[in-house]
Amino acid sequence: MLKSLKDSSGLTYLNLLKLSMASLVLGLLVGLVDTIFGRVLLAIGDFRGHHFSYLIPFLGLVGLLIVYLYQTFGGESRKGMGLIFEVGHAESEDIPLRLIPLVIVTTWLTHLFGGSAGREGVAVQLGATISHYFSRFFTFENSSRIFLVTGMAAGFAGLFQTPIAAVFFAMEVLVLGQLNLVALLPATIAAFTASITTHTLGLEKFGHLIEVDISLTPFTFAKLAIIGLLFGLAGNLFAISLAYTKQKAVQLLPNGYRRILLGGVVLSLILFLLYHGRYSGLGTNLIDASFNSQTIYSYDWLLKLALTVLTLAIGFQGGEVTPLFSIGASLGIVLAPLFGLPPELAAAAGYLSVFGSATNTLVAPIFIGGEVFGFANTPYFFIVMTFAFIVNSRVSIYAGQKSLSL
Known part of the structure; x- marks a missing residue:
């Protein structure tokens, strides 16, 4: 019965059920990886702050190690976020799992020795890589893109603990002017699961409630x-x-x-x-x-x-x-x-x-x-x-x- 029923996205309800269960597991996995990456990164930032003068002179030298790691072991992973977009546009088919340790370690090194950089690109790549691996077990239409968007949402949400924003970021960033609404349900489940997971495991979230008293004239x-x-x-x-x-x-x-x-x-x-x-x-x-x-x-x-x-x-x-x-x-x-x-x-x-x-x-x-x-x-x-x-x-x-x- 479920195989013949479809929702407005064109997926059968059976596939949506499978997607939902997979998204729950995906959110847990991405949340766990995000927590490890994020907590170590925060510790690295604190350590650098206390030993900045001793670490910053070696920024150029550690850069050599970063280039060596990517040129030796990177392969397609060297494209970073570019590879994620290529897969999202069906221009590439594979995201190698080795991207995960590479991008984590090289980002830690960049921050440890004083580079000015962020972290969300890493989280999105982590989520997309893990989720893309899941897609090989599903054969329905657009499964690759659905899982990619779902993983991007989970990665962003796990790191920043802003799951609603993460869902829309993943759905709108691939193509300007288009929302990948077919991924709405799995992305929502994965994003909220990843956010709850990182919060439960102690990854801190930035939040600052603002109360203003101005009239919108x-x-x-x-x-x-x-x-x-x-x-x-x-x-x-x-x-x-x-x-x-x-x-x-x-x-x-x-x-x-x-x-x-x-x-x-x-x-x-x-x-x-x-x-x-x-x-x-x-x-x-x-x-x-x-x-x-x-x-x-x-x-x-x-x-x-x-x-x-x-x-x-x-x-x-x-x-x-x-x-x-x-x-x-x-x-x-x-x-x-x-x-x-x-x-x-x-x-x-x-x-x-x-x-x-x-x-x-x-x-x-x-x-x-x-x-x-x-x-x-x-x-x-x-x-x-x-x-x-x-x-x-x-x-x-x-x-x-x-x-x-x-």
Whole structure:
């Protein structure tokens, strides 16, 4: 009976039942891997903070090890997020399991020795790799893409514990202008399972409830719209700079070993001289400062942007999202007094909208705002994100992202 019944996605209810059970297991596995990766990464950040002067001089040398590992053992895994997008677009068929230890270890090394990078790209790759392995046991239509989206949602949700945002991020990031709604049910189950798993296992979540008392007048709407445009331009700047710098780095130094060694030496010197590692790592120090009335310099967001771009462009591993959060939050603190907005609200709006602009996503950032800062602020976040999104130049931090022709 179940084999003949279908829901609106075109899948039989029997397949949905199988998908749901698989998604539950997938969420548990991805949550476990996310916890190990995330907790070690946080410990590494603390250790680096206490021994920064002794570790930062070796950033270029450890870069040689990263390149060696990828060139020796990487294979297709060297494409990183690019491979995930290729599989999502049916341009490649396989994601090797060796991607998991490679991306974890090389990201840990990048952070231990002071590189400026994120972590979400790793989590998404982990989730996608594990879920893609599951897809070989299912033969229904679009099973590969459904499992890929499900795994991406689980990876993002497990690390950030924002499951609703994770579901929409995974569904909208592959193709601009299109939601992979066929994966909605399994992605939701996997995302919430992964989030609950990492929370239960002690992986910390960033959350900061914002309570503001402002009326949504036409004047307030205009101010939110303008800062949304500015945040959108900042996200554009990051995405364009990353693509340009990667291209130029390869042109100037085609040899990967020379590129990461020389670039790493220059990068380590800059990071050391600029406030003794203020711009190393994830950027959570800038996020904490933004929401706890600590010192934020007017140029913090720009330096964090430039140094993250340089770190990733020369070959170090990690993601972009947490640095984008920190760039947006610190820029929001700078813009708040100029527009007469509550600093925490402006920082939160920047936190989500710079990320949204750089990734060409619209719905996920709004839900990040709700899950991290409170859903009472959703109208403000919606306005800001709308205007950040409309100025996007369609250049994304994900080179494999495609745009739906309208």
